[in-house]
Amino acid sequence: MISLAQTAILLTAAVVAVSLFRLLKLSSILGYVAAGLVIGPFGLNLVGNIERISQVSEFGIVLLLFIIGLELQPTRLWVMRRLVFGLGAAQVVCCAVVLGAIAWACGQAPIAAGIIGFGLSLSSTPLVLQVLAERRQLASQHGRAAFAILLFQDLAVLPVLAVVPLLAGSTVSAPHGPWWIALVKLLGVIGVVVFAGGRIVLRPALRLVARTQVSEVFTAAALLTVIGTTLLAHRLGLSASLGAFLAGVLLADSEFRHELEADLEPFKGLLLGLFFISVGMSANLGLLTSEPALLAAVTVGFLGVKVLVVAGIARIAGFKGDSARRLAFSVPTGGEFAFVLFTQAARDRLISAETADLLVLAVTLSMMLGPLLLILYEAAARRWLNPAKRPFDDIQSQESPVIIAGFGRFGQIVGRVLRVKNIPFTALDSSQTHVDFVRRFGNEVFYGDASRLDLLRAAGAAQARFLVLAIDDTEAATRTAVLVREQFPKIRIFARARSRQHAFALMDAGVKSRDIWRETYGSSLEMAAQLLEASGESPQEAREAVRRFRVHDESTLARQYEVKEDDKKFLATSLEAAQQLEKLFESDREPKAD
Secondary structure, three states, X not given: OOOHHHHHHHHHHHHHHXXXXXXXXXXXXXXXXXXXXXXXXXXXXXXXXXXXXXXXHHHHHHHHHHHHHHHOOHHHHHHOHHHHHHHHHHHHHHHHHHHHHHHHHOOOOHHHHHHHHHHHHOOOHHHHHHHHHHOOOOOOHHHHHHHHHXXXXXXXXXXXXXXXXXXXXXXXXXXXXXXXXXHHHHHHHHHHXXXXXXXXXXXXHHHHHHHOOOHHHHHHHHHHHHHHHHHHHHXXXXXHHHHHHHHHXXXXXXXXXXXXXXXXXXXXXXXXXXXXXXXXXXXXXXXXXXXXXXXXXXXXXXXXXXXXXXXHHHHHOOOOHHHHHHHHHHOOOOOHHHHHHHHHHHHOOOOOHHHHHHHHHHHHHHHHHHHHHHHHHHHHHHHHHOOOOOOOOOOOOOOOOEEEEOOOHHHHHHHHHHHHOOOOEEEEEOOHHHHHHHHOOOOOEEEOOOOOHHHHHHOOOOOOOEEXXXXXXXXXXXXHHHHHHHHOOOOEEEEEEOOHHHHHHHHHOOOOHHHEEEOOHHHHHHHHHHHHHHOOOOHHHHHHHHHHHHHHHHHHHHHHHHOOOOHHHHHHHHHHHHHHHHHHHHHHHOOOOO
């Protein structure tokens, strides 16, 4: 058992290390590994009994795989099937083959080389997604491709983790018979658990538990679900992680998916953190001094191979040069599943303990270097690789009565209505990535910053009658309104405001208040009307209440605009408006005389 003193040391190391790494905008996974390095036997040697900690922490991997199974909805996979099973499969197969061949050429046995090649082909899903999210690149072409590759890796690791014990059995004593019998058993269990166990046993049982409306009982049922399927898989000679994954898959489309994920997330986070701490504790830091050249060669070698292979695959798949390179520099790192795979392979004596130590340390170093590689590439690309871009697309001269500046959620809906009514329009958007994405669906939209006078002239602003100002950036939207009012005074501006203050800025720019549409304002009033009807009001009464509120609010907006620079008067106007609104509706509650 782990003592209270050891638990306190583990928690202290985790809190301090993860906090520091997050302040440095690095992955929390690296923080956990660093904590293990510091308190482990190759560091300060504050905690012993690594074997016991590893056994407890491996349940974190089980919970992680269960939650991954919950997120793998068939509908989601179907939408992304080409990227996931095309690009994702090509990345895993090609990287595994090349890296495995190098390992085999370096003297590893074929099975060991295959495990090494596959393990190094994996990338860290949380690390890569976090880096892309921080750089706002998840919606880009290479961001979506990276997500698809990571999703396929999560799928591919499960059968490998299930097969490794079978390989160990075939190389040692084969207690369960020939490998193909074990494979048939594996497929049979998958079929029974997914197609029968979920619908006949698990879902009805969870419905019964949910009726108790006791949250801790449902949490206990969620843990029991994971533990039960894990024990069943282990009893049948299969991987415990495979059992947990199957349990997640069979509940992916159930009504309990989100509640199960929320209940298990704290347990998963703590135990997974403990697992990575144990990885850091078991990492052989002595290799930094005893085998520095070999460690550097393995780390740099597999990072370089993955960059070259992924860039080549992306180019074959039709990615442009910069997108292909960005994808390659997004996913070269090793992944957390490599720790699991190499640890399990060493335990089953498929690879030597020394090789596993080397690989674990190399993967750890790659996770530290990976984000830096992307940053360095982007800096180099800005300086040397990026060709000079035109400030905006060439727009053929056409007389469109409407210009839509900003073709996001708001602008696209306006454009679709105009298209249905056969009213031509010219759409502009300042994001090249967004323009490329929208064009794939047949929309004619041009790249460029609508606050540029030359672009507006090229788009036909001199002849246009209306400008729909739907730019997300409030400052850019205000600049555009000022420019249009100055240069094209005859054009009428219909502007989307993101807030009351944004509406004031647009009014300062010369946009009439009746032509300003506050974001979500109309839809919130529609919901309020529906809510009043559901509460017992008649449809006429509900519509009248919303109409009176709208008239009062628009009048208040105009009065607040006049005193917006004076905080005291602005506050007084707001309080007065609230009292007037209350009095306005007070008469509705007074009994009417017969």
